[in-house]
Amino acid sequence: MAERPTPPRATDKLTFLLSLVPYLIDQVRVTVTDAAEHFGISPEQMRKAVTLIAMSGTPGADGTYTHETLFDIDWDDFEQRDLIRFRAAPMDDKPRFSAREAAALLAGLQRVAALPDFAARVDVTALMAKLARGASSAPAPLAVRAGSVDAVHRQLGAAIAEGRRVRIDYVTTRGDRELREVDPIRLDGVDEAWYLRGWCLTREAERTFLLDRIASVELLGAADAHTSDADADELFRSSGADQRVTIALPVVGLPLIADYRGPDDAVRIEGDRALVTLAISHPGILGRIAARLAGGVEVLEPADARTAVAAWARAALDADSA
C-alpha cells in the first residue's frame, strides 16, 4: 500500500467544507460570527471557507464553470454586512459517516452509555442504530465494554452534583490507611480507572485519588467551591517518585511496564535485555513490576532496592506457606 500522500489536514478541511455547505443552505441567512462559532473556528477561517465555496461549482455540460453551475452567494451581504446567504447551490447534501467514523462514535457510545446522566434520557440502542444507518458502509469492527459505575462512584458523583464535602477512607500505594476530608472537583475516567480530583482539607492541597483505593465514602456538609486547572494528563504524573532504580528485563517485556515509565526514563538495550532506570515512590512498586513479567525482571541497583524486592517476595512466600 502506497504511503498516504495527502496530509490529513487536507481531508479534514474537505470534511469541513462538505459539512459547511448544507449547514449554510439550511440556515438560509447566517452571520459569519454565528457560523464560525457553530463550527468552533475563527470568523477569518469562516470567511476564507465561504469564499472558497462561492468560487466553486460543477463543470457544466460543455466542461466549463459558468455562473449557472457555481454556488451563487450574495456578495453584497457577505462583503459589506458579514452575512452569508447563498441564492443557489449545486449541492446541499449532508455527508454520511465513513465506516471508521461511525465505528469510533459507536464504540465511544458503548463506553459513555452507562453514565448515570444519560442512561435515563437517551435510548442508546436506537441512537446506535441511527448512527449505523448514517454510515456509507458497515461500521468498522470495533467494540468496547460498557463502563461500569459502582457505589463509591455514585456517591462521589452525587457529592459533586450537590456540592458536598466528603470523608474518604483511602489506602495509599504504600498500604497506609488514611481518612481524608475532600471537597470534590471532578471525576476523570481513564481506561478502567476512575480518579477523584479534589481539594484535600487534610493536606490543604489539590490531590488526585484513585477510586479503586477508596474503601468507603461519607457525605459531609457543604463543600467550598474550588476549580482545578490540572488536566487529565497530570493524573499520571507520579508525585513523590524520587528514588531512582535501574532494572533489567527482556526487551520484549518493555511494553508491559509502560505504565511505570516516565517520559524521561532512560532505556539501554543489551542484546535481548533492556536496562531501564525508573523513578519510583517506594520499594513496594518494584515487587509489582517484578511480578508483572512473570518474574522476569531483575533489580540491578541500588543494592538496598535489590535487598528490598527479594525480602518482599520472601515475605509473600512465607505468608502463603503459613
Place this chain on the structure above:
Amino acid sequence: MADSVRKVPVEERLFSLVLALLATEQGLTKAEILSTVTGYAARYEQGGDRASLERQFERDKEDLRDLGVPLETVDERGAEGDTKLQRYRIPPSRYQLPDDLEFSAEEYALLTLAAQVWREGSLSTDSRRALTKLQSLGLRIDDDVIGFAPTIRTRDAAYEPLSAAIDRGQQVSFDYLKPGQPSAERRLVSPLALVYHEGRWHLHAHDDRADAARTFLLRRIVSVVESTGSPATHRPGADEPVHVLAELEALWQSTIATVATRPGSEADVVLRNRPGTTDVDGRLAVHATDLDILADELAAFGADVRVIEPAAVRDAVRARWQSVVQAHG
C-alpha cells in the same frame, strides 16, 4: 482563467471533484475529470506530465473513499475493465445522510461526549470528523448537559496498523508474547475485530497457521505489525465485534479465583473494588478473563494476598515470587 495562474489548494481540488461527481448521472471519464475539474484542469491544459496527474487522481480517489464518500466506477458496456472508458460518479442517494435521520439535542450531546472518549490516534481523528459531519445538521447543545467523558487510551503500538489492516482486508504477522510464557512466537493472522475489555485491547483474528479463530492482547504483541502483502483469508462478520465482546464477557463471568486478603490492606480494598468481586465468608471471589494475567496482578500484592483456588493460579503466583527471590539471591 484564474485557475492557470494560481495553485489550487488540495481541499479545493477534492471539493471540486466531489461536486463534479455528485452532479453527474452517467458518470465522468478520467479524461473528462482531468480536463475540466478545478485543480486538475489547469495542469492538464499545460500539458506536461500526464502520468503524475493521473497518479494524483488515483490518490484523491483513495482519500475520498477513506472519508466514506461512495465513489463508484461504472464500466462501459462491452468494454469491461477498460480504465479509459470507465466512468466515475458519486450517487447522491448513497452519499447523503438518509432524509429521515434526525438527532435530538440530547442525542447530539451524548455523541459529542462519545467522541471525547478518544483523545489520540485514528479513533480521535475519525470521531472528530464524524462530529464535523454532525455539525452540518445545525443542532445546538445545551451547555450544562455536557460532562466529562471517561477516556480510553490506544497506546498499544499495534493498534493503528491492525486497525488499518482490518480496514484494507490485509493479512499481517507479528511476534506474540503469550501470557505466562517467557518468549515470543511469530503469528500469521487475518485480523477481524478490535475489542476493548477489562482495560485491555484485544485483537480477534483468524490464525492462518493454526487455521482457527484466536484472540490476542495488543499489549503482548511485541514486534512491529507487518503486512504480509496477501489479502486476509477471512473477513469480519457483521456482528463479529459484538460476538467477541460477549465471548470475553462470558469468559470473565465464569473465570473465578478465590483469594484471602489481609483485612484493611491495599489488596483488600483494591480487590473488593474490582468489578464483579463478591465476598464469600470473608474470602474474595475475583473475576478475570485470563488466569495468567490475574496471577501477575495478584502476585503484585505480595504478602497481603493468598490464593485459595484454583491451584494453578496459586502455583503461578508462588512461581512469580520464587523467581523474584532467585533473581536477587
